[in-house]
Amino acid sequence: MGDQQEHFHIIKNGNIATAKGFQAGGLHCGLRKKKIDLGWVYSEVPAQAAGVYTTNSFQAAPLKVTQESIAKENQLQAVIVNSAIANACTGEQGLQDAYDMRKLFAETMGVEEHLAAVASTGLIGELLPMEKLQKGISQVNDQEHLGAEKFETAILTTDTKEKGIAIELEIDGETVTIGGAAKGSGMIHPNMATMLGFVTTDANISSNHLTDTLKAITNKSFNMITVDGDTSTNDMVLVLANGQAENKELTPDHKDWETFYEGLKFVCEYLAKEIARDGEGATRLVEVNVEGAFTDESATGIAKSIISSNLVKTAIHGADANWGRIITAIGYSGESLDPDKVSIYLGDILVVENGVPHPFDEEAAKEHLLEDEVKILAKLGDANGRATAWGCDLSYEYVRINASYRT
Structure with a gap:
């Protein structure tokens, strides 16, 4: 706190x-x-x-x-x-x-x-x-x-x-x-x-x-x-x-x-x-932080895009450090950004630097994705826009719960 x-x-x-x-x-x-x-x-x-x-x-x-x-x-x-x-x-x-x-x-x-x-x-x-x-x-x-x-x-x-x-x-x-x-x-x-x-x-x-x-x-x-x-x-x-x-x-x-x-x-x-x-079937809380966006509103749009991506959420459930899904969610957010300035962290592990892959320890990244609270940080450049969004992983249990909601 x-x-x-x-x-x-x-x-x-x-x-x-x-x-x-x-x-x-x-x-x-x-x-x-x-x-x-x-x-x-x-x-x-x-x-x-x-x-x-x-x-x-x-x-x-x-x-x-x-x-x-x-x-x-x-x-x-x-x-x-x-x-x-x-x-x-x-x-x-x-x-x-x-x-x-x-x-x-x-x-x-x-x-x-x-x-x-x-x-x-x-x-x-x-x-x-x-x-x-x-x-x-x-x-x-x-x-x-x-x-x-x-x-x-x-x-x-x-x-x-x-x-x-x-x-x-x-x-x-x-x-x-x-x-x-x-x-x-x-x-x-x-x-x-x-x-x-x-x-x-x-x-x-x-x-x-x-x-x-x-x-x-x-x-x-x-x-x-x-x-x-x-x-x-x-x-x-x-x-x-x-x-x-x-x-x-x-x-x-x-x-x-x-x-x-x-x-x-x-x-x-x-x-x-x-x-x-407490999302239905969730096993982790996911926090997405976006920094360096052109405006707070732009950072908000990008944070929501990442946290809402089913592909990102399922990757987290499977503890798969598939940063490509995060990059994709940033890219289709509709917000203005410079792709050559985007860096991504899983916890404190740098996985993308200035738009290209950065060598990282897959096992260490997997360990973070298995924690109760998973943090994703997207740094977009040197501007001042920032935002935080929260969500959860998407599990098999979610499908089970909602397939039988009325019964």
């Missing part, structure tokens, strides 16, 4: 409910056979809210309802999430079900309807079993269902593990906490994937600044991961800031703005990397 630790520290066992004034929980309402399938997050007071959403043209009903909620006052107080069924491509009935889900949840939590958000993830094209959801929502205030770990479990689909974190930092001499949880394993690709991310903070910040910050950070975190190149219908990231830390309002002019920005960025990057690490 390097010098970031100077600004904040990770809270052991911290989670989405660690920030002041937040609660979370989860329960089984019958959408799945046995697993917890309904989760929620609640703030004691209305929170400033910001969201980013999938770029897929088929936006699921819950996204439309949540965007409508936030648009009214830029605030949220409670979020309800179901797994198993995406409520996507379900027409007018699906939209009405999302509205009904919001209404039921808001009434149960005692908040105004527009202060509630809804999210769904799972199988596309199926209607929600509203009787089961209604019964589940009626139980959300029961103490036995409270717990952030239950929320983390409730939102999962093909994920193999829960994903949560919380950090602590200092703003105006006050302790500010940022926590988060996410789900995502397959249908993951830059520009929002089948991914849900939820972040809570007790910081005092307006929704306008929160929105601008989330968008900027998303482009360097959640939009820089890929598992399989598919962008889903249901993805969103929500941030809620309830102001309970009682710091002076954060703006870009605040002396501690950079501290908050770096903290929020770290939480989003951590969750994004955990999604990539």
Whole structure:
């Protein structure tokens, strides 16, 4: 983590409910056979809210309802999430079900309807079993269902593990906490994937600044991961800031703005990397760094091209130091570059220098490709553009999982 630790520290066992004034929980309402399938997050007071959403043209009903909620006052107080069924491509009935889900949840939590958000993830094209959801929502205030770990479990689909974190930092001499949880394993690709991310903070910040910050950070975190190149219908990231830390309002002019920005960025990057690490059938986390591009945007395009290449991903799975696949992905990225200045490293092993092969130890390269975390560095020249993207290898297991997803 390097010098970031100077600004904040990770809270052991911290989670989405660690920030002041937040609660979370989860329960089984019958959408799945046995697993917890309904989760929620609640703030004691209305929170400033910001969201980013999938770029897929088929936006699921819950996204439309949540965007409508936030648009009214830029605030949220409670979020309800179901797994198993995406409520996507379900027409007018699906939209009405999302509205009904919001209404039921808001009434149960005692908040105004527009202060509630809804999210769904799972199988596309199926209607929600509203009787089961209604019964589940009626139980959300029961103490036995409270717990952030239950929320983390409730939102999962093909994920193999829960994903949560919380950090602590200092703003105006006050302790500010940022926590988060996410789900995502397959249908993951830059520009929002089948991914849900939820972040809570007790910081005092307006929704306008929160929105601008989330968008900027998303482009360097959640939009820089890929598992399989598919962008889903249901993805969103929500941030809620309830102001309970009682710091002076954060703006870009605040002396501690950079501290908050770096903290929020770290939480989003951590969750994004955990999604990539947990890709369906994945055995390694892959990090691609691009340096020396003409612009940051160009570096981003090249990093995404490398991390999205199925040939690169399968080579990593087979621990094959086939740098030609990396060169090819750089070349078809569509970005401007000088091929005679491109150098490539696998870990710290130089395999291509200035566009031509560099002698390297095949066994040492294979050892790096067998590690849990694989790093690829592409140096394109002497310019200042840089970017980082994350993904995973592509395995036989990925095919098995997705060949039988509906069963």
